[in-house]
Amino acid sequence: MDRPNYITPAGYSALRQEYEQLFATERPALVETIAWAAGNGDRSENGDYIYGRKRLREIDRRLGWLSKRMKAAKVVDPAAQEDRSRVWFGACVTIVDEEDRERTLTLVGDDEADAGAGRVGWNSPFARALRGAGVGDVRRVDLPAGEREYEVLAIRYPD
Template sequence: MTNRPNYITPSGYSALKAEYDALFAEERPKLVEIISWAAGNGDRSENGDYIYGRKKLRELDRRLGWLSRRMNAAKVVDPANQPDRSRVFFGATVEIADEDDNRRTLMLVGDDEADAGKGKVGWNSPIARALRGASVGDLRRVALPAGEREYEVMAIAYPDA
């Protein structure tokens, strides 16, 4: 892990917590029950249910550990409480336009809640780093895999408190 703060919105933190709670309270006890049943069936070296159950339990425990570490490192930031709404900071919804006037709307969220299909980009992504601190009308260059692009900030919005 890095030493950077793990910024996350309240809804993103709730989603991580809900996944953790569901895995810990529902999925894990079911797996433990299946493994216990399979262990009682005799020879464990050739018991597919037992071997597969143990493998799934290790994967689930690894995911629970990751979620726990991410939640412990999380710094919940509510974008509705942003005092300076004229510039791009964490949680901002930003409309940008490229050189061809193709417009996109992005929301800068925590890396754990990024979803490009929904227009949510991680706070540490190249485009989010380029937009940080920008005001309406600012031009920002972004190095993308397809080459460098220039974007103009058209609008900035934050959720209401």
């Protein structure tokens, strides 16, 4: 990876929890089902065996990806941010666009981003444009629908 994988403690915990669930629970149960299905004879028409092998490959790929992401993770606690007057990782930012529509965004790690819930990834166009901004600053964001301007109304960090 060419850049650090910043992530909040909660985001890292979610990755770790998913890894543990797949590795300790789902994968062993699936291996047991595959072994049972393999013992039933002809594997070429055995749906349990074929689906089980396919699902096992999916789980192993996901475990590999999760392992790489956790190794590259740099856990940053937003509550420990020293400069709370500017937008940095973990900030909860209230912005307003040219049509006076307010939005509240939280800058989180790319692995924990969920635009529908207002959590934008640290490397997204919004986050890149807002980095280092203070209250009252106007920033331009290149979006698929075109360039828009946003003013920063408020910046909060968790306690």
